[in-house]
Amino acid sequence: MKSLLSRFIKRDRVAEVALAAPEVLAYSSSIEPDQPFTAIGDVHGRQDLLSALVGKLEQEAPGQPLLLVGDFVDRGPESAEVLSYVKSLHDSRAQTIVLKGNHEQMLLDFIDDPAGRGLRWIDFGGRETMLSFGVEAPGPKPDLEDITEAALELETKMGKELVAWIRDLPTRWRTGNVICVHAALDPARKPEDQSDRSVLWGHADFFTKTRQDGLWVLHGHTIFAEAHAHSGRIACDTGAYQTGKLTAALVGQGSAERAVRFLTA
Numbered sequence: 001m002k003s004l005l006s007r008f009i010k011r012d013r014v015a016e017v018a019l020a021a022p023e024v025l026a027y028s029s030s031i032e033p034d035q036p037f038t039a040i041g042d043v044h045g046r047q048d049l050l051s052a053l054v055g056k057l058e059q060e061a062p063g064q065p066l067l068l069v070g071d072f073v074d075r076g077p078e079s080a081e082v083l084s085y086v087k088s089l090h091d092s093r094a095q096t097i098v099l100k101g102n103h104e105q106m107l108l109d110f111i112d113d114p115a116g117r118g119l120r121w122i123d124f125g126g127r128e129t130m131l132s133f134g135v136e137a138p139g140p141k142p143d144l145e146d147i148t149e150a151a152l153e154l155e156t157k158m159g160k161e162l163v164a165w166i167r168d169l170p171t172r173w174r175t176g177n178v179i180c181v182h183a184a185l186d187p188a189r190k191p192e193d194q195s196d197r198s199v200l201w202g203h204a205d206f207f208t209k210t211r212q213d214g215l216w217v218l219h220g221h222t223i224f225a226e227a228h229a230h231s232g233r234i235a236c237d238t239g240a241y242q243t244g245k246l247t248a249a250l251v252g253q254g255s256a257e258r259a260v261r262f263l264t265a
Contacts, residue, residue: 022207022224022228022230022231022233022235023207023208023231024230024231025208025209025210025230025231025232026210026231027210027230027231027232029177029214029215029216029232030253030254030255030256030259031177031178031216031229031234031251031252031253031254031255031256031259031260032176032177032178032253033175033176033177033178033251033252033253034175034176035064035065035175036061036064036250036251036252036253037064037065037066037067037175037251038057038061038064038065038066038067038248038249038250038251039066039067039068039069039180039218039234039236039248039249039251040053040054040057040066040067040068040069040236040246040247040248041069041220041227041236041237041238041240041246041247041248041249042069042070042071042101042220042221042223042237042239042240043068043071043072043076043082043086043240043246044071044072044073044074044075044076044079044103044125044240044241045072045073045074045075045076045077045078045079045082045125045128045129045132045241046076046078046082046240046241046244046246047076047078047081047082047085048078049240049244049245049246049265050082050085050086050246050265051085052246052265053246053247053248053263053264053265054066054089056248056263056265057248057250057263060250060263061250064095064250065095065096065097065175066089066093066095066096066097067096067097067098067099067173067180067218068086068096068097068098068099069099069101069180069181069182069218069219069220069221069236069237070098070099070100070101070102070103070104070169070182070220070221071101071102071103071104071182071220071221071237072086072101072103072104073103073104073107073125073126073129074103074106074107074121074124074125074126074128074129075125075128075241076128076240076241077128077131077132078132079128079129079132079133080129080132080133080158081132083158083162083166084162086098087162087165090165097170097173097180098169098170099169099170099171099172099173099180099181099182100166100169100170100171100182100200101182101183101200101220101221102182102183102200102201102221103124103125104166104169105200106118106120106121106124106126107121107126107129107166108163108166108167109121110122110126110151110154111151111154111155111163114147114148114150114151115144115147115148118151119147122137122138130150130154133154133157133158134157135150135153135154135157136150137150138150171196171199171200172191172194172199174191177214177215177216178215178216178217178218178234178251179191179215179216179217179218180217180218180219181194181199181217181218181219182199182200182219182220182221183198183199183200183201183202183203183219183220183221183222184198184199184201184202184203184206184217184219184221184222185198185199185203185206185211185217186198186203186205186206187203187205187206187209187210187211187212188205188209190213191215201221202221202222206233207222207233210231210232211232215232216229216232216233216234217232217233217234218233218234218236218249218251219233219234219235219236219237220235220236220237221237222235222237223237223238223239223242224237224238225238226238227247227249227262229249229256229259229260230256234249234251234260236248236249236262238264245264245265246264246265247262247263247264248262248263248264249261249262250262250263
């Protein structure tokens, strides 16, 4: 990859990297979904941008399947509102596909194991999510009782139906030769052989090696200054919570230059 922005966000073994510009790798396969569709990148608590972008898409691509790549919660101020809105879209709008992101998984980990694998979530954007549900996050180095009570309160405020809906979200969706995931695929493995770790958190080879099976991977998770479609990848995370720019990919058929265009709010 060419240049990296100076901002790195790391917790434990997790790194989400903001990239100024991706390296363009040779990839000759055309994009051939079964039908045109649209996909929205990581929202991260920006309900204002999400509702504005969906409104634009209703004008630009009415009736097309709508996919959201996950990471609805954390960092931005309106995670509760975003989850409610996305669930409502999913329940009421035909052909709406909602994928789970790593931040949704971290939220579930916090509810299930707050003092163990879920503890890091609070400082990885979870504090803002808890506040959006009216829950005060524990302070630094919380004791077991405080962290457990906070997790129980959050689960109660969210409600069983919403928590169950998040648990049941899929991690991938395919149409034609386009497979959609939150973060990445291992380019050396078939789609059906991918680990949840790669799909939700990314893979070391994803941006440096191309697939050999002609598939295109549409993804979010990694922030780019501009959305793009090349090298077998369609990237649509433009860092809404940082930049104020939420991006959707409108995906048709043909070469990358002809098949994909981007719309922002």
